[in-house]
Amino acid sequence: MKKTSIRVGCGAGFSDDRIDPAQEMAEKGRIDYLAFECLAERTIARENLARLKDPDKGYTPYLAERFQAVLPACVRQGVRIVTNMGAANPMAAARAVRREAQALGLGDLPVAVVLGDDVSEQIRANPQLPLLESGEPVESILPRMAAANAYLGADIVRAGLDTGAPVVMTGRVSDPSLFLACMMHGLDWSYDDYPRLAVGTIAGHMMECAAQLTGGCFADPGKKDVPDMARIGFPFADVTVDGRLVLGKVEGSGGRLDVMTCKEQVLYEMHDPSSYITPDCVLDITDVSFEQVGKDAVQVNGAKARARTPTYKVVVGYHDGWIGEGEVGYAGPNALARARLAEQIVRERLKMRGFTYPEMRVDYIGMSSLHGMGSGRSEPYEVRLRIAARSPDRKTAQAVGFEVRTLHVNGPAGGGGGTNALREVLGVKSVLLPRNLVKPQVVVEGAR
Amino acid sequence: MSVKVHELAHARAGDKGNTSNVSVVAYSDEAWTLLREQLTVERVMDAYAHVAKGPVTRYELPTLKALNFVIENALGGGVTISLAQDAHGKSLSFLMLDIGLPGR
Numbered sequence: 036m037k038k039t040s041i042r043v044g045c046g047a048g049f050s051d052d053r054i055d056p057a058q059e060m061a062e063k064g065r066i067d068y069l070a071f072e073c074l075a076e077r078t079i080a081r082e083n084l085a086r087l088k089d090p091d092k093g094y095t096p097y098l099a100e101r102f103q104a105v106l107p108a109c110v111r112q113g114v115r116i117v118t119n120m121g122a123a124n125p126m127a128a129a130r131a132v133r134r135e136a137q138a139l140g141l142g143d144l145p146v147a148v149v150l151g152d153d154v155s156e157q158i159r160a161n162p163q164l165p166l167l168e169s170g171e172p173v174e175s176i177l178p179r180m181a182a183a184n185a186y187l188g189a190d191i192v193r194a195g196l197d198t199g200a201p202v203v204m205t206g207r208v209s210d211p212s213l214f215l216a217c218m219m220h221g222l223d224w225s226y227d228d229y230p231r232l233a234v235g236t237i238a239g240h241m242m243e244c245a246a247q248l249t250g251g252c253f254a255d256p257g258k259k260d261v262p263d264m265a266r267i268g269f270p271f272a273d274v275t276v277d278g279r280l281v282l283g284k285v286e287g288s289g290g291r292l293d294v295m296t297c298k299e300q301v302l303y304e305m306h307d308p309s310s311y312i313t314p315d316c317v318l319d320i321t322d323v324s325f326e327q328v329g330k331d332a333v334q335v336n337g338a339k340a341r342a343r344t345p346t347y348k349v350v351v352g353y354h355d356g357w358i359g360e361g362e363v364g365y366a367g368p369n370a371l372a373r374a375r376l377a378e379q380i381v382r383e384r385l386k387m388r389g390f391t392y393p394e395m396r397v398d399y400i401g402m403s404s405l406h407g408m409g410s411g412r413s414e415p416y417e418v419r420l421r422i423a424a425r426s427p428d429r430k431t432a433q434a435v436g437f438e439v440r441t442l443h444v445n446g447p448a449g450g451g452g453g454t455n456a457l458r459e460v461l462g463v464k465s466v467l468l469p470r471n472l473v474k475p476q477v478v479v480e481g482a483r
Numbered sequence: 484m485s486v487k488v489h490e491l492a493h494a495r496a497g498d499k500g501n502t503s504n505v506s507v508v509a510y511s512d513e514a515w516t517l518l519r520e521q522l523t524v525e526r527v528m529d530a531y532a533h534v535a536k537g538p539v540t541r542y543e544l545p546t547l548k549a550l551n552f553v554i555e556n557a558l559g560g561g562v563t564i565s566l567a568q569d570a571h572g573k574s575l576s577f578l579m580l581d582i583g584l585p586g587r
Contacts, residue, residue, distance in 0.1 A: 075562075076499075076500070076561075076562060076563065080563045168500060168501065252495065252573070253493075253495075255493070258489070258493075259493055295493065295508070298506075298508045298547050298549060299493065299494075299495040299506060299508060300495070301547070302495065302497075302504070302506035302508075302544075302547075302549060302551050303495055303497040303504075303506070304497035304498065304499055304504065305497070305504060305506070305551060306499070306502070306504060306540075306551075306553045307542060307553075308542050308544055308551060320544075321544065321546070322546055323546065323547070324546050324547070325547075337546070352563075355563075355564050358564075358566060360566075394566060395566075396559070396566035396567065398567075398568060400568070404567075404568050404569075405568065405569050405574040406533075406534060406574065406575070406577075406578045406581075407533035407534040408533060409533055421568065423566040424566070425564070425566060460563065460564050461563055462560075462561065462563055462564045463500070463561065463563050465500070
């Protein structure tokens with residue numbers, strides 16, 4: 036007997052998100068499903084690097100802590116967990132969840148694993164596919180390709196839920212699909228029922244960044260205040276079988292959920308509001324409206340959807356050299372002039388040593404690091420020089436931070452707090468892959 | 484009388500690849516009318532000239548009393564490869580709110 040209304044909670048909005056709001060959600064939220072979104076464009080690139088170094092790694096770094104926080108309450112209440120914490124290695128992530136369950140005394144916990152998002156073979160076999168960013172064939176980055184993952188949809192995540200396993204672990208899945216899948220499973224929605232897919236997709240889109248719907252990324256003191264931000268509660272969605280959607284958050288938690296926070300979040304990462312493309316549908320939010328129906332409760336009306344496209348979007352991660360950087364700070368009289376002198380010295384040193392860079396960036400933190408050097412900026416009391424540059428060659432990139440560091444004794448007066456860093460870069464580009472070339476599947480780890 | 488967008492609206496910035504989108508949500512009907520008329524693509528291009536190459540596309544959402552600006556080539560090549568400190572361009576919403584409009 037399927038329910039006529041379910042509650043789907045959000046447990047994380049990015050890989051490094053707070054842990055305790057998910058525990059609060061699991062224990063006090065009276066939820067049926069708990070979905071964690073932990074996989075940004077950037078995150079899978081990072082996890083791909085980890086997997087290349089160790090075949091048992093490559094899933095989200097806080098997996099153990101997140102599951103320790105919610106598994107006891109979820110298992111006790113029968114709350115199903117859905118997450119893309121598997122990142123570049125969902126099988127290893129599923130084994131890690133099973134280890135945590137054992138350690139918590141919860142026994143042999145089956146985990147459904149969604150596979151098939153790794154499409155690196157299909158991409159190699161289709162070098163003619165054009166990159167969305169430039170139109171060049173993907174062949175141009177194939178020699179440096181580290182991984183290629185398709186954004187899978189709600190259909191395969193729902194298939195994971197259909198196995199009955201308490202946890203569904205995925206790699207790359209479109210963020211809203213994690214939430215939509217819970218609704219399709221709990222309310223028995225068909226994958227061709229576009230009015231319902233619109234409701235589940237807008238709910239997922241608005242919840243997938245967790246606190247960004249409930250007062251995070253919102254406060255502007257004196258202008259837009261948010262209560263109790265150290266305890267912001269994560270959002271949940273109450274959805275009925277006929278598609279009524281009300282967003283809410285755990286009673287007693289911090290933050291705020293109202294028409295203003297909803298308006299900001301519905302447009303977050305949105306390009307053309309009439310065509311938000313997911314693997315499940317093309318969402319149209321042009322006529323969406325929000326209605327406050329209670330304290331921290333907002334009803335969402337007017338979402339529409341068109342038929343899904345014949346392709347999956349694929350993110351191709353490729354090795355893109357190294358970034359080296361260094362920083363040093365100056366304060367008091369003539370701070371900016373000393374920072375500028377330091378910049379000239381570093382540039383001359385790098386030139387003397389024969390290093391050149393395809394791209395170098397200089398920031399005066401306190402003046403120009405976030406919005407660029409606009410006109411009419413007043414000179415700050417403190418300024419921190421940051422120089423960053425990219426190179427295909429490790430040593431060349433490393434020299435940037437080295438030469439900033441040597442200013443410690445060789446540079447202008449009063450330079451303090453020097454730091455330097457070097458990191459390997461994985462770029463990402465996108466291609467569209469015909470659906471028939473992608474074979475999503477579910478396997479269950481553990482006895483049932 | 485000239486007015487800053489900060490007085491009329493709130494805003495949020497999002498990222499996809501090398502493209503930033505900045506929403507501008509009006510506080511009132513009056514503010515919405517003014518923003519729709521005066522917060523033009525040209526003014527936004529001008530404000531973002533030293534951080535983004537463009538082009539800039541503006542979408543109107545009258546039901547929400549909001550504008551959505553899609554600013555291309557704004558994120559240093561994309562989040563994973565950008566040399567910028569704010570690779571996601573999260574701070575770019577406040578560059579929008581700092582724009583001055585002629586007002587009424």
